[in-house]
Amino acid sequence: MTWSINNDKCLRCGGCVSVCPVAALELRDNIIYDKKLCTLCGICDKACPVEAIKVTKQ
Amino acid sequence: MNDVIVIGAGPAGTACAKKLAENGFSVKVYDKRAEIGAPKRCGEGISEASQNFVGKVPERCIARRIKGARLYAPDGRYLDAILSEGGLVLERKVFDKWLAEEAVKAGAAVQANTFISGLVKDTKGYFTGVKGEFLGNEFEEKAKVVVCATGAESPLRNQALGVFSKVNLIDSCIQYEMTNIDMDADLIHIYLSGVLAPRGYVWVFPKGEHRANVGLGIIPQDKKPKAYMDEFLKLHPEISKGSILEVNAGCVPVGGMVKDMVANGFVLCGEGANHVNPIHGGGIKEAVISGQMAADVIAECLKKNDVSKKALSKYNDVWWDERGNHLKRVEKLRETLERLSDEDLNDLVDALKPEDIIEFARGAKLSVLAKVLMRKPKLVGIARHLL
Numbered sequence: 001m002t003w004s005i006n007n008d009k010c011l012r013c014g015g016c017v018s019v020c021p022v023a024a025l026e027l028r029d030n031i032i033y034d035k036k037l038c039t040l041c042g043i044c045d046k047a048c049p050v051e052a053i054k055v056t057k058q
Numbered sequence: 059m060n061d062v063i064v065i066g067a068g069p070a071g072t073a074c075a076k077k078l079a080e081n082g083f084s085v086k087v088y089d090k091r092a093e094i095g096a097p098k099r100c101g102e103g104i105s106e107a108s109q110n111f112v113g114k115v116p117e118r119c120i121a122r123r124i125k126g127a128r129l130y131a132p133d134g135r136y137l138d139a140i141l142s143e144g145g146l147v148l149e150r151k152v153f154d155k156w157l158a159e160e161a162v163k164a165g166a167a168v169q170a171n172t173f174i175s176g177l178v179k180d181t182k183g184y185f186t187g188v189k190g191e192f193l194g195n196e197f198e199e200k201a202k203v204v205v206c207a208t209g210a211e212s213p214l215r216n217q218a219l220g221v222f223s224k225v226n227l228i229d230s231c232i233q234y235e236m237t238n239i240d241m242d243a244d245l246i247h248i249y250l251s252g253v254l255a256p257r258g259y260v261w262v263f264p265k266g267e268h269r270a271n272v273g274l275g276i277i278p279q280d281k282k283p284k285a286y287m288d289e290f291l292k293l294h295p296e297i298s299k300g301s302i303l304e305v306n307a308g309c310v311p312v313g314g315m316v317k318d319m320v321a322n323g324f325v326l327c328g329e330g331a332n333h334v335n336p337i338h339g340g341g342i343k344e345a346v347i348s349g350q351m352a353a354d355v356i357a358e359c360l361k362k363n364d365v366s367k368k369a370l371s372k373y374n375d376v377w378w379d380e381r382g383n384h385l386k387r388v389e390k391l392r393e394t395l396e397r398l399s400d401e402d403l404n405d406l407v408d409a410l411k412p413e414d415i416i417e418f419a420r421g422a423k424l425s426v427l428a429k430v431l432m433r434k435p436k437l438v439g440i441a442r443h444l445l
């Protein structure tokens with residue numbers, strides 16, 4: 001299972017940060033991701049207005 | 059030591075800081091943005107009446123004055139509502155800076171480009187300050203009360219109160235500021251359609267004769283807002299012929315207002331507490347109101363030297379009394395509208411009278427919607443459900 005971001009697509013809108021239930025994301029110049037906190041729930045991917053985040057479950 | 063540190067110099071933070079400073083308290087406001095108000099994350103529309111809370115907005119903050127709204131049904135028919143008071147489409151970059159300047163004039167200190175990375179808590183369980191970073195220098199600073207006015211985006215509210223926005227209660231939005239487009243620039247334009255913008259809408263908010271914020275917000279679906287926007291533009295050559303000056307995005311909470319917004323030495327206000335009008339996603343006015351209400355209670359608590367959760371919770375009471383319960387009813391209204399099919403929406407727009415739209419924009423009562431629905435035999439069932 002992986003979480004990834006495409007910084008070329010990301011609009012730095014903070015949408016993913018606002019919905020992450022465990023505060024694993026933070027927006028500075030780019031999205032900062034805390035792998036230790038992330039549960040790979042995929043909610044950030046769902047909220048993103050563009051296709052910048054990919055959470056894949058295998 | 060500061061009396062208060064405010065995190066976030068958006069409308070909520072600066073309104074709160076201004077009121078506290080006016081009452082003689084020492085206040086510092088930090089914002090991580092290099093430029094306050096920029097980039098905007100906003101359609102920039104407010105009603106003229108919002109000035110009763112925000113204050114008289116200087117001309118330099120206003121891109122365009124609006125006379126009313128045009129509401130489009132999915133089948134393309136529309137209805138115009140000319141407002142007695144009208145609306146303003148702001149230039150947020152200028153507006154937010156003006157609000158910040160007002161706070162500074164009142165005696166607060168504001169500093170941009172300062173990222174607040176964490177909260178400081180003492181052994182008694184009181185929040186007593188913040189950790190931050192300014193131009194590569196880390197610092198820690200104390201205050202009697204920390205106000206979190208970070209908008210919905212910050213994890214700090216989550217760390218302090220466990221608050222976050224629910225993904226089925228946000229509008230995921232994309233917006234282009236466009237120029238060289240054609241529209242009636244005296245009206246804001248709202249397009250309803252479950253196909254084009256499921257559980258949301260498309261807006262065109264004019265900033266000039268041929269310039270506007272063209273945006274789309276939906277409750278997240280499998281398809282992304284960007285893809286819906288492409289579809290909308292394909293159907294509207296008068297808009298898609300224009301050029302894109304700016305791309306904005308964001309997620310606005312349109313429900314799930316936070317019940318308990320305080321902790322010992324800590325207050326949450328503005329969009330971070332999901333204080334947004336659930337029917338249209340407007341949050342500027344609500345942010346200012348909640349910032350001001352927070353300031354009043356904080357001032358009282360500081361005077362009594364008691365910033366415990368119990369003392370600060372008066373802010374919960376005041377906000378829910380004066381705004382929350384009203385917005386909760388508006389949320390119900392949104393839920394009902396979301397249930398309507400495109401055919402129902404066609405009927406609805408057909409049944410609407412201009413004055414109904416004005417009522418809706420204000421956050422109308424459920425009974426107003428029910429009255430409108432009653433005008434259409436097919437919608438009577440839904441109307442009964444409302445009453």
Ligand SMILES: Cc1cc2nc3c(=O)[nH]c(=O)nc-3n(C[C@H](O)[C@H](O)[C@H](O)COP(=O)(O)OP(=O)(O)OC[C@H]3O[C@@H](n4cnc5c(N)ncnc54)[C@H](O)[C@@H]3O)c2cc1C
Pocket residue numbers: 065066067068069070071088089090091095099100101102103104172173174175207208209210211212214231232233273306307308309310327328329330334339340341342343345
């Ligand atoms: C696409 C879109 C369109 C919208 N259209 C409208 C509209 O037409 N009309 C309307 O009224 N509302 C609209 N809104 C909502 C409106 O923009 C917000 O509700 C409003 O700005 C909320 O004000 P606020 O002060 O609570 O938060 P914000 O304005 O978001 O301000 C929060 C500030 O906190 C700062 N911050 C966050 N974290 C930190 C940190 N860790 N350290 C330091 N600073 C931090 C941010 O940089 C930001 O400047 C729209 C929103 C979106 C996304």
Ligand code: SF4
Pocket residue numbers: 003019020021022023024025037038039040041042043044045055
């Ligand atoms: S997958 Fe879930 S836990 Fe991980 S960053 Fe996204 S929202 Fe947060």
Ligand code: SF4
Pocket residue numbers: 005009010011012013014015016017027031047048049050052053307
């Ligand atoms: S929601 Fe998407 S576009 Fe917005 S900051 Fe997160 S990854 Fe970037």
